[in-house]
Amino acid sequence: MTTGDAPAPAAPVALYVHVPFCRSLCPYCDFVVVAGAAAVGPRSRVSSYLRAVAAELDLRADALDTAFGGPGSDARPALETVYVGGGTPSLLPAGAMAALLDQIRARFGLAPGAEVTLEANPGPDDRGDLAGLARAGITRISIGAQSLQPAELRALGRRHRPADVADAVAGAREAGIASVSIDLLYDVPGQTLASWTETLEAALALGPDHVSAYALTLDDPEAEGLTGPSGDHLPTPPGARRWREAARAAQDEDRAAGAYGLADAMLEASGYPWYELSNWARPGHQSRHNLVYWERRPYAAVGPGAHSFDGAMRQWNAAPLDAWMAALVSASGGIAPTMPPGGAESLDAATAETEALFLGLRLARGVPRNAVLSRIDAFAWAAEHGLIEDGPGERVRLTLRGRLLSNELFARIV
Ligand code: SF4
Structure with a gap:
């Protein structure tokens, strides 16, 4: 994307x-x-x-x-x-x-x-x-x-x-x-x-x-x-x-x-x-x-409190076991199951891009160099403080210091 x-x-x-x-x-x-x-x-x-x-x-x-x-x-x-x-x-x-x-x-x-x-x-x-x-x-x-x-x-x-x-x-x-x-x-x-x-x-x-x-x-x-x-x-x-x-x-x-x-x-x-x-x-x-x-690939999920993601939307089931069960199994057997209660959140392109950066930086393989261009100030700060380094294949990844201080970098990326 x-x-x-x-x-x-x-x-x-x-x-x-x-x-x-x-x-x-x-x-x-x-x-x-x-x-x-x-x-x-x-x-x-x-x-x-x-x-x-x-x-x-x-x-x-x-x-x-x-x-x-x-x-x-x-x-x-x-x-x-x-x-x-x-x-x-x-x-x-x-x-x-x-x-x-x-x-x-x-x-x-x-x-x-x-x-x-x-x-x-x-x-x-x-x-x-x-x-x-x-x-x-x-x-x-x-x-x-x-x-x-x-x-x-x-x-x-x-x-x-x-x-x-x-x-x-x-x-x-x-x-x-x-x-x-x-x-x-x-x-x-x-x-x-x-x-x-x-x-x-x-x-x-x-x-x-x-x-x-x-x-x-x-x-x-x-x-x-x-x-x-x-x-x-x-x-x-x-x-x-x-x-x-x-x-x-x-x-x-x-x-x-x-x-x-x-x-x-x-x-x-x-x-x-x-x-x-x-x-x-x-x-x-x-x-x-x-x-x-x-890697932000799509996954399904079932069970109380479970989260799923289809690439465009995150959905979750509500946590309470009673409400989850009540939607899916009827005590008397006569009522058809319905999707359990929960919530959903659509992700626009900008949010998706930020998420991909956060999640990619968690990985040792890091993110492609061109993915950081939109946050150049944050990454210049991170480079100056020894939080990131060049990885193989035109990629940028966290150093050990960067892993310890990742939340500070993530706060500047938002
Ligand atoms: S109650 Fe304890 S064992 Fe059970 S999921 Fe929570 S942390 Fe794990």
Whole structure:
């Protein structure tokens, strides 16, 4: 797209499925999650969820059939990736996952060699039947380790122990899951650069294929206006709000920058070059699904709070589980499913161009040199302060300093 062209809608090349169940709620969590009896046990809402997500998949596929033709037609490529995220999707029974992926294959098409990722928590009662999930078609697993320090895991309200992470990685390997990722958090309560180094060493010793490392963010979705009836977030419970206030007071920008630099140096030296601001991978193990987001390619999404993008418009489902389910499954069975509540935002050419710059700069490959011309002042400032450098093939990319100060550059690009 060049400046001035109106963005045109296109069929998705990726699909996100949001599974909103966790055994318990972590106090820093901003994802759309229900926990406790709604998630596990005889009163769980998982079977209603599965009926609703099947109904939404059919509605979304019907709309794509009408707009672009059936899966595999010229304007409707088979999906390159599916990402089952949450929540704790590894809680789903393997049979349910197989049925979900069968439906996706039939209604959306799944390209040969498609990447199918499952998010999993490492605890023994959370990581699920990894062999069954692999047989169902999962090819990649993203394990929410967060830390490999017992005290930090307790401080974060996590239920697992460091040894569970090792067991989950080993279980995924035994199950034949081809690509294993570990998620870590830094700038967490009680963390020091020494304990972060130990976490990174322990994570690397497990031999993952991919590592994500994110700074703990403690935003307030309510204050940002994201929690209304059409909002894509749930309100933060009072206890979690208090926890966040205390945790925020213990965060430290300089220590976080040190943690990022440490992670980058250790991962790079161990054969995991960075490919996105918060992601490092062995060659061939970059997250193809997340690259779809960063490259602004079109993706579909189902589940409460899920976001989709068709190249011209962003759409989202509202977060509340009840409203999402009420639209898709009727208790008495007699009412046809309708699209769940939510919102949408059209993107004009200028917004699309700015988004492409932001997202492209997150990637190690950077952006084409001519893409920065429209923001020459911001990029001249960034060059003067050592935030950007020339990359191969007439491209511009962030330096390590630029990655640490990317928000300052992004604020000047807007
Ligand atoms: S396990 Fe993950 S998704 Fe579930 S509550 Fe904790 S942070 Fe949120």
